[in-house]
Amino acid sequence: MDGASERAPTAPVPATEQAPSVLVPTTEDAPYVPASATKEAPYVPVSATEDAPSVPVPTTEQARKRKNADADNTTEPKRRRLSRNQTNPVEETQKDIEEREEAKRNRGREPHGSPRVWAEKRAALSDSLPYFRIHQGSLQTQNMVPKGMLIDSEVGPRDYFGSQVIITSIGGGRVRDESTGKMTRETDQNDQKGDCKALLGHIGKTIPVIAGAGHSKYPVNPPHYYCVLGHFQITDIWAEKSKNSHNKDVKFHMIRLEKVDLKTRSWFAPKGVSPEVAGEFLPGEYACEKQTCDSCRAESKTKFTHGWTCLHKKCEKFFKFGDSDVKFNDLRYNDNFLRERTQYSEVPEDNPEEVCPIVPGLPQQDDDSLGCEALFKRGIVCPKCGCCSNRIKWQGWYCLNDSCDFELLMPIKLVTPEKITLQHEDAMLKFKAWRDPEIIHEEVVIGLYKVHIYLIPVIPDDGKEKVFIGSIIHFEALSYSEGSSDPEASDNLITRTGGFNDLYEEMQTQDIKLERRGAKNANHRIEELTSHFSANFGAPYKFGVVVKDSVAFANAPKPVMETLLRLTWAGGFGVKETHVKLKQNHPTVEHKIPEDFKPFNEELVLGYFENSKIGAHDDGEKELGPTVASLSLGAPSVMSWHPKKPKGLQAEDKAKYKPALSILLKHGDMMVMHGELIQKYYNHSVTPMGLHRFAMTCRHIKEESILDPEQRKRSVADGKIPDEWAAREYNGTKDKFVHRGTDVEAPLPGTPA
Numbered sequence: 001m002d003g004a005s006e007r008a009p010t011a012p013v014p015a016t017e018q019a020p021s022v023l024v025p026t027t028e029d030a031p032y033v034p035a036s037a038t039k040e041a042p043y044v045p046v047s048a049t050e051d052a053p054s055v056p057v058p059t060t061e062q063a064r065k066r067k068n069a070d071a072d073n074t075t076e077p078k079r080r081r082l083s084r085n086q087t088n089p090v091e092e093t094q095k096d097i098e099e100r101e102e103a104k105r106n107r108g109r110e111p112h113g114s115p116r117v118w119a120e121k122r123a124a125l126s127d128s129l130p131y132f133r134i135h136q137g138s139l140q141t142q143n144m145v146p147k148g149m150l151i152d153s154e155v156g157p158r159d160y161f162g163s164q165v166i167i168t169s170i171g172g173g174r175v176r177d178e179s180t181g182k183m184t185r186e187t188d189q190n191d192q193k194g195d196c197k198a199l200l201g202h203i204g205k206t207i208p209v210i211a212g213a214g215h216s217k218y219p220v221n222p223p224h225y226y227c228v229l230g231h232f233q234i235t236d237i238w239a240e241k242s243k244n245s246h247n248k249d250v251k252f253h254m255i256r257l258e259k260v261d262l263k264t265r266s267w268f269a270p271k272g273v274s275p276e277v278a279g280e281f282l283p284g285e286y287a288c289e290k291q292t293c294d295s296c297r298a299e300s301k302t303k304f305t306h307g308w309t310c311l312h313k314k315c316e317k318f319f320k321f322g323d324s325d326v327k328f329n330d331l332r333y334n335d336n337f338l339r340e341r342t343q344y345s346e347v348p349e350d351n352p353e354e355v356c357p358i359v360p361g362l363p364q365q366d367d368d369s370l371g372c373e374a375l376f377k378r379g380i381v382c383p384k385c386g387c388c389s390n391r392i393k394w395q396g397w398y399c400l401n402d403s404c405d406f407e408l409l410m411p412i413k414l415v416t417p418e419k420i421t422l423q424h425e426d427a428m429l430k431f432k433a434w435r436d437p438e439i440i441h442e443e444v445v446i447g448l449y450k451v452h453i454y455l456i457p458v459i460p461d462d463g464k465e466k467v468f469i470g471s472i473i474h475f476e477a478l479s480y481s482e483g484s485s486d487p488e489a490s491d492n493l494i495t496r497t498g499g500f501n502d503l504y505e506e507m508q509t510q511d512i513k514l515e516r517r518g519a520k521n522a523n524h525r526i527e528e529l530t531s532h533f534s535a536n537f538g539a540p541y542k543f544g545v546v547v548k549d550s551v552a553f554a555n556a557p558k559p560v561m562e563t564l565l566r567l568t569w570a571g572g573f574g575v576k577e578t579h580v581k582l583k584q585n586h587p588t589v590e591h592k593i594p595e596d597f598k599p600f601n602e603e604l605v606l607g608y609f610e611n612s613k614i615g616a617h618d619d620g621e622k623e624l625g626p627t628v629a630s631l632s633l634g635a636p637s638v639m640s641w642h643p644k645k646p647k648g649l650q651a652e653d654k655a656k657y658k659p660a661l662s663i664l665l666k667h668g669d670m671m672v673m674h675g676e677l678i679q680k681y682y683n684h685s686v687t688p689m690g691l692h693r694f695a696m697t698c699r700h701i702k703e704e705s706i707l708d709p710e711q712r713k714r715s716v717a718d719g720k721i722p723d724e725w726a727a728r729e730y731n732g733t734k735d736k737f738v739h740r741g742t743d744v745e746a747p748l749p750g751t752p753a
């Protein structure tokens with residue numbers, strides 16, 4: 001699959017209603033050298049200076065261009081851009097320079113303690129914390145209630161990061177300036193929308209706060225990129241003003257958060273520094289004065305060293321400081337505002353640690369769960385070291401901290417045939433098949449398969465001749481279609497000894513070593529993982545990605561090899577039948593639909609949990625032959641093909657666009673795509689409708705396409721079918737495994753006598 005290719009982001013942002021406002025923060029561009037997992041390993045600070053070299057992290061637009069789309073995360077919010085000739089209004093003042101120096105000093109300081117929860121990668125953080133499930137943005141909300149917040153690299157001149165107090169601007173409504181890469185605010189922030197509305201409705205509420213090492217005002221050198229700071233109370237939200245790139249005033253909102261537990265020293269207070277210097281105080285020690293505005297009669301705190309101003313944005317006196325011509329960037333908060341502490345009125349049932357524990361509990365399987373429900377695909381926080389750890393392996397969780405040995409294994413319970421039948425019945429009620437009228441549908445029955453042959457054209461622009469570019473062939477295993485055959489019968493494809501139920505059971509009981517892999521921004525801090533788990537057998541499919549742990553056919557487990565024989569039959573039959581049908585007078589693109597079938601030398605196994613899926617992509621890498629065949633086991637799933645460029649539709653409307661073809665792949669069904677142009681003109685996607693599914697897909701990797709001699713040698717060796725398997729074949733007409741070229745039944749290698 002052109003993996004990194006065209007895979008549409010799959011799931012919507014979980015647990016939040018609005019598109020996150022702050023995107024990949026700017027200092028995502030700054031290099032972060034992950035502290036190795038040991039506590040002593042220092043965090044190498046992101047230098048606060050401008051000359052910090054930047055890591056070329058793709059902007060979302062670049063990322064889109066790079067066609068990454070497989071990730072198990074979020075839809076990417078749209079972002080407006082500033083044109084190149086607009087200038088960034090933020091000029092550096094003397095204060096900025098001093099603060100930058102201070103920030104540098106802070107970055108040299110060791111923290112007083114260590115965080116209870118941490119992560120090096122955003123996907124691990126967001127996968128593991130119920131209070132921060134968003135993969136982009138800085139505020140998680142649920143039904144407009146704030147649940148958790150991240151402060152990272154978007155740091156304004158008045159942002160404050162102390163041992164007990166955090167002040168930051170509320171995200172939303174900013175655009176990225178193309179020339180500087182920084183987020184800037186061009187228009188007034190709407191407080192009736194998004195994060196701002198959610199936060200304004202919850203002053204006094206407590207939420208966990210996470211800090212990213214990209215924050216230039218971090219008071220210490222943090223041990224990891226993302227560290228949970230603890231529970232904070234929202235004490236103040238107010239409006240301020242700054243200038244946009246056209247030097248016009250824009251209004252936006254700031255938020256002040258205060259640590260709930262003021263009695264215990266913060267882990268992120270600098271080590272060896274007195275509480276007073278670290279900014280640690282108790283309620284009653286300081287108070288910020290208030291004044292009533294003589295114009296709007298509302299109260300505002302005296303927040304700035306420049307003196308009092310009305311902070312009610314509709315008032316005519318809003319943000320006016322006497323007669324002086326204040327430069328907004330010069331304004332600083334006064335000490336009393338930073339030092340006052342709010343008495344937290346603790347109602348026992350509202351104890352934030354009970355309502356939302358900073359270290360969430362480990363997932364637990366009950367009698368009714370299989371272990372592959374969506375909940376079990378989430379990450380965990382390691383109870384030993386606090387490291388947020390994605391579920392990467394099919395078998396369970398392994399702490400991502402190299403120096404921690406915690407593991408939590410959770411074998412999935414056997415999915416019985418009865419469970420598959422139930423899921424199948426449910427899917428039949430919900431599924432609506434769809435075929436574009438331009439696609440020709442033919443049907444033949446062979447053995448116990450009802451074979452649907454779809455001849456696929458390039459859907460023509462008006463007036464042009466329709467040209468066929470290949471076929472999609474769906475082998476429907478008859479036992480699950482109308483007029484199903486007797487489940488007890490020995491000729492039942494699914495239930496017979498050695499049939500699909502047995503194959504499915506073997507796949508479940510053998511360790512196939514399925515893993516989730518990096519889909520987007522691989523190896524970077526904002527890497528996303530695929531939604532599904534995978535393992536490759538035979539010739540390595542993707543040098544660089546899956547390849548390192550690809551297993552040669554010689555070492556592949558029996559169900560993988562059995563599937564290879566089954567799909568080889570389906571592929572050969574599909575290619576033959578495609579040409580039988582095309583010869584019935586259908587115009588084709590010559591030479592693009594070969595008549596000979598190139599045997600498979602690769603098999604990719606995908607494992608799907610509940611809600612896993614594979615987003616739109618093609619299997620059109622240049623190394624691949626023209627035929628791809630797959631077998632489905634377990635939960636039924638919807639497989640759809642979309643034209644890549646729908647006529648007259650803008651890219652944004654693509655999501656609403658009907659696929660050209662949608663079929664239901666059921667337990668035991670096989671699917672063949674033949675013709676390389678199908679991959680050029682169409683994307684496909686698969687969405688399972690159940691809890692547990694395997695898809696095994698065979699391809700032909702063209703030896704001659706691998707330029708590196710070492711890689712080519714390995715590809716040929718690994719893709720070689722061991723003699724005992726090569727001596728056998730599947731005869732689909734008779735649903736039998738036979739000695740190759742004969743009619744004589746042959747037991748499969750590894751079958752108990």
Ligand SMILES: O=C(O)CCC(=O)C(=O)O
Binds near residue numbers: 001
């Ligand atoms: O899950 C499936 O049936 C298909 C998977 C697929 O498209 C792929 O492996 O490229």
Ligand SMILES: [Fe+2]
Binds near residue numbers: 001
């Ligand atoms: Fe695919």
